[in-house]
Amino acid sequence: MQTDKETIHILVAENLPIVRDGLIAQLGRITSIHIHAVAVSSKQSLGSLLAVRQFDFLFVSPRFDGGFQLSDFKQNHPNIPCIAILSSLEMLEKADGFYGYISVFDSVEKISRLIENYKDNPHEEHMEESPDLLSSREKEILINLAKGLSNKEVADKLFLSVYTVMTHRRNICRKLKIHSLSGLTIYAIANKLIEM
């Protein structure tokens, strides 16, 4: 029964309308998995949606909205596998580091296989990354916050935007389930990230 199956939520980030709409239409035709896919065409709406909703996969063009920063994304969303959308074969080399890729020459079966493989073996790529642990960037930010620096000061020191620092800060709070600065400081001391 299709209705009893869990829904896989897919976010598609692609600027080419034919590729984007075509991919969404193909995803809708997969019968073995119940999929809901939604597409964005700017970095801004990509960021906002990722901030408020859970997605199981991101299908993204490496050229998305001026260039997709895979490493930044992996740091902020280590649990969402990224699949590169390749609209030409020359783009193949750009698929490095992605969980997988699909090209405009692929069949729908390849897409459903990718999704199913991931479900069967989700941690192939992220073996070392437990969701509860902080990334090195997050640790760096936590240490600076615990030392008493403001978001702005941390941003300046690490050459990041204040927005990025705030996003990291929220992720840190979420992962550690600690929501106050004093709590974060205690965590940093207890885990020997900083010394008094």
Place this chain on the structure above:
Amino acid sequence: MTNDYQRTDRMADLIEDNYHLLQVISRFGMSLGFGDKTVDKVCQMHQVDTNTFLAIINFMHSGYTQVAEDLSHLSMPALIDYLRQSHIYFLDYLFPKIRRELRVVLDNGNGSSNSINQLISKQFDKYISEVRKHMQHEDAVLFPYVEKLLQGEIDESFVLKTYSKHHHSMDNELRELKKILIKYSPQNSGKNELNAVLYEIYGCEDELDAHCKAEDYIFVPAVYDLEERVRHHANR
């Protein structure tokens, strides 16, 4: 995206093109009889923000798959107004209507299937109460939170991200109801009438799904953008 409806399009053409947009139009407080007026003109006449109106109808028109490029241009008051009107539509109009029709169908069936009738009514009420709880919570908590945000105040105890998860429980109750109706409807209840009610329930489900998707993919992300702007402002 050139496939999208534009502010210069004629409102009447839009409806002819996609009648599902009727839902949206009435909830923005607009009534039919547009003549040849453009979308922009009609929006102005009803004091509705045109960008917000277009964002909602274009999202619908894409089959709920394409999210607007820039959510920060949307008018929060217009979105809240729209969502509040939707709540009123479901709670005060559509649910009572379906409930009345369901009762009639069940009552026309033979008295021997009383316990099943009760079960069906009960499941329907359970579903409505689940939806009502959710909508009332939005009216009482989420919208006031956003209204405060518009004045530059952030209530840190509120967590936006957990929000859209609530929508799941409503789906479950409805799925249960449909299953009961399809499998266990009293044999001697009017076939056409019962089918008609079931159709209405499916239609209601689609409309509710559209409503939830507009919340999940337009409203809540736009609130997040607003939050970020307010925080950014406060940290400067």
